[in-house]
Each structure stands twice: as structure tokens, then as C-alpha cells.
Amino acid sequence: MKILFIASGYLPYTFSENLCNAKLVYALQEAGWHVDVISKKDEGPTYSTEWQEPWLPLKEHTYEISYFIGGKLSRLYDLLKSSIMMGGFPVDGIRWARRAYQKALELHRKNHYDVVITRSPSDIPHIVGYKFSKKVGIKWIANWNDPASTIWPEPYTHHFSKKAYRLRDRYNKLCLCHAAINTFPSSWLLEHFQDNYPLLKDKRNVVIPHIAMPDSLYHQAPILLKDDKLYMCHSGNLSSERNPELMFKAIRELIDEGYTSMKLEIMGHINDYTQQLIEKYSLNGYVSFIGGFPYLEALRKMQFYHVFVLLEAKMEKGIFFPSKFTDYAQLNRPILAVSPKDGFVKEMLSCYGGGIAADNEDYRSIKSALLKLYQSWKQKKLFEEYNTNELYQNFSAQRVVELYKTLLS
Numbered sequence: 001m002k003i004l005f006i007a008s009g010y011l012p013y014t015f016s017e018n019l020c021n022a023k024l025v026y027a028l029q030e031a032g033w034h035v036d037v038i039s040k041k042d043e044g045p046t047y048s049t050e051w052q053e054p055w056l057p058l059k060e061h062t063y064e065i066s067y068f069i070g071g072k073l074s075r076l077y078d079l080l081k082s083s084i085m086m087g088g089f090p091v092d093g094i095r096w097a098r099r100a101y102q103k104a105l106e107l108h109r110k111n112h113y114d115v116v117i118t119r120s121p122s123d124i125p126h127i128v129g130y131k132f133s134k135k136v137g138i139k140w141i142a143n144w145n146d147p148a149s150t151i152w153p154e155p156y157t158h159h160f161s162k163k164a165y166r167l168r169d170r171y172n173k174l175c176l177c178h179a180a181i182n183t184f185p186s187s188w189l190l191e192h193f194q195d196n197y198p199l200l201k202d203k204r205n206v207v208i209p210h211i212a213m214p215d216s217l218y219h220q221a222p223i224l225l226k227d228d229k230l231y232m233c234h235s236g237n238l239s240s241e242r243n244p245e246l247m248f249k250a251i252r253e254l255i256d257e258g259y260t261s262m263k264l265e266i267m268g269h270i271n272d273y274t275q276q277l278i279e280k281y282s283l284n285g286y287v288s289f290i291g292g293f294p295y296l297e298a299l300r301k302m303q304f305y306h307v308f309v310l311l312e313a314k315m316e317k318g319i320f321f322p323s324k325f326t327d328y329a330q331l332n333r334p335i336l337a338v339s340p341k342d343g344f345v346k347e348m349l350s351c352y353g354g355g356i357a358a359d360n361e362d363y364r365s366i367k368s369a370l371l372k373l374y375q376s377w378k379q380k381k382l383f384e385e386y387n388t389n390e391l392y393q394n395f396s397a398q399r400v401v402e403l404y405k406t407l408l409s
Contacts, residue, residue, distance in 0.1 A: 007119040013042035017121035093124035120145035126175035142179035185321040237268040250367035318343015334386030354388035
């Protein structure tokens with residue numbers, strides 16, 4: 001099986017979706033498939049921008065598309081030319097898409113791929129998949145790890161003008177309609193798409209979760225944890241959307257009630273908003289930033305904590321599958337999910353155990369969950385009561401690869 005994988009986020013830029021794509025490609029190659037990747041430079045925040053172990057075997061199969069940005073007039077000409085070639089979509093990324101399409105045709109003449117898979121973090125690779133599959137006649141699988149640009153829920157909604165919305169809506173309908181298969185990381189996200197694009201109800205849709213780190217890349221060594229405090233870690237950046245204020249308020253009240261042996265460390269970039277909240281609730285010494293780290297180093301550091309914290313934005317439904325959820329489950333530490341009361345994360349913890357889901361709009365719910373974990377830690381029952389092994393089986397590399405084997409057979 002030869003696969004052409006087109007992703008706007010990929011290695012060597014190690015961040016969130018890019019790592020999801022890297023883990024999947026590694027696992028598919030390990031299973032014996034030939035996978036080539038067309039990617040682009042990630043201009044956003046990353047923890048690494050250089051090729052490093054264990055990802056070096058993927059480098060020779062990666063084709064990063066770069067081009068001269070040019071002056072205002074040359075950019076405009078290139079935008080119009082690219083838009084016309086790619087179906088009349090003058091949107092961000094279309095210049096990259098045209099070149100990715102041309103590279104895909106070049107590689108296909110040499111490798112004769114069986115399938116093309118297009119992946120997030122943006123919607124732009126899907127137009128490449130559409131054009132390429134139509135041109136060469138191979139199966140196209142479009143993966144949607146996040147909502148399409150037109151259907152992000154609050155507080156993430158893109159407030160497009162009517163003209164911009166119509167353009168993107170036409171783009172999304174074209175891609176959703178013509179993909180042989182659309183894949184989604186959770187049924188919650190699939191249902192969100194179907195509610196907004198009913199055409200999907202007549203299409204083939206498959207749920208394939210984010211993949212955990214392949215076992216060959218990550219071996220968890222026995223760790224002797226410090227037991228003087230309940231050590232908690234939130235991996236990843238916080239923001240005004242993923243607002244930690246109610247979490248901080250709950251921690252403050254527990255400290256005031258005498259539950260002082262706890263510490264929350266945030267593994268990510270420091271931001272003024274969160275630092276101001278730490279000051280507001282007088283949590284210096286209890287909550288702190290420890291900075292960002294390359295992915296494998298972050299995993300190693302995370303082994304020294306008792307509890308992992310997942311903070312989600314306030315939404316009517318928790319449709320997102322946070323990629324860190326797979327890391328938390330793989331590391332087998334109890335998870336405190338401060339999440340929407342209805343959603344993917346709440347459902348998974350309810351079905352498979354491994355932690356507690358607290359309502360992210362009710363600080364009393366968060367406080368109650370924290371207290372349960374604190375008491376379980378004091379009684380030395382924490383890992384027995386909140387084991388994540390069953391949860392992890394949903395995301396293991398072996399299971400995800402089997403799902404792709406079924407999909408592509």
C-alpha cells in the first residue's frame with residue numbers, strides 16, 4: 001500500500017496537530033506501508049523546528065513546500081493564478097495548495113500511490129486532495145480533526161463577512177461531498193459536522209481517534225514519585241478560551257480549608273492572563289509555569305506527576321478531542337478534565353474510567369473533583385482508583401493502525 005499524505009502541519013515542527021500527524025505516519029510506516037508526506041512550514045508556536053530523534057526516519061519521505069513570498073503585486077498575481085488553478089478559492093493557503101498539488105502529481109508519476117489522505121490542522125489540504133484524486137483517479141480520504149472554518153462553535157467562532165462565509169461554505173461542501181471517505185476523531189465532532197452539513201448523512205463517514213505514541217518510540221520506565229504533595233500538571237498553553245479561573249478559585253478554597261499539600265504546574269508558554277489570575281488568587285507557590293519542552297522530553301517530565309489536568313473552553317457541547325488526552329491516557333495517570341458537562345471527554349471518562357470530569361462552568365464541581373483526587377492520593381489509592389489502561393486501548397497505535405487497515409482494505 002502506497003499512501004500520499006498531505007498535511008499543513010507536520011514535522012519537524014512539533015506542536016499539537018503536527019505531532020498527531022507524525023505519530024500516525026510513523027505507525028503506518030512501521031506497519032509496512034510506504035507513506036510520503038507533503039507539508040508546509042509551521043509559522044506558529046512550536047516546541048522544536050529541527051529534525052530530531054525519534055522522527056529522523058520520516059525525514060526522507062517528507063516534502064516541505066516552500067516558495068518566495070514576493071512583493072505585493074507578485075503575491076496578488078500568484079494568489080489569483082493559484083485560486084483559478086485550484087477551483088476559484090482565493091483563501092489563505094491557496095498558494096501553498098497549488099504547489100502541493102503540483103508536487104503530488106510529480107511524486108505520483110514516480111510512486112503510483114493507492115490512496116491520498118489529507119489532514120488538518122487547516123482545511124486547505126483538502127482542496128489538494130480533491131484536485132489530485134480527480135486528476136489521477138485514486139481514493140481520497142479527508143480527515144477533519146477540528147470543525148471546518150465555517151462551523152467553529154463559540155468561543156472559537158470565526159466571524160466571517162457574508163461574502164467570505166459563502167466562499168468557505170462552498171469550499172467545505174465541495175471537499176466534504178467529493179471525498180471518498182471523511183474521517184473524524186470522535187462521534188461528537190462527526191455529529192457537529194452532520195448538523196451543519198446534512199449532505200454528510202449520505203456519505204461514508206468513519207470515526208478514527210487520535211493515535212497514541214507507537215510503543216517502539218516510547219517506553220515508560222518505573223518512576224519513584226515524590227509524595228510530599230499532590231503534584232498536578234497541565235500540558236499545553238492556557239488562554240482566555242481555556243480559562244483556568246474557576247480551577248484557580250477551587251484550588252484557593254481548598255487551600256483555605258486546610259488542603260495545602262498540592263501543586264499545579266503548567267507545562268507551556270507563560271502568558272500574562274494566567275499569571276494575573278495566579279496573583280489574583282494568591283497562588284504563588286501553588287501554581288506555576290515550568291516552560292515548554294520538546295515532545296519526548298515533555299512526556300518524560302510528565303511521568304513525575306500524580307494527576308494530569310485537562311482544561312477545555314466553555315461550550316454547549318464538548319465536540320473536541322484534545323490531542324493531549326491520548327498522552328495522558330498513555331502515561332497512565334489520573335485525569336482531571338475540566339470540560340463541558342456534555343461532550344467527548346466526559347463520555348470517555350464515564351465509559352472507560354481513568355479520571356474525573358468536572359463541569360467547567362461550575363467551580364463547585366471542580367472543587368469536588370479536586371477533593372476526591374486529593375483524598376484518594378492521601379489514602380494511597382489514586383492509581384488504583386483511576387487507572388487509564390482501559391481508556392488508553394481506544395487510542396493505542398495498534399488499534400488505530402487496524403482501523404486504517406480496515407478502511408483501506
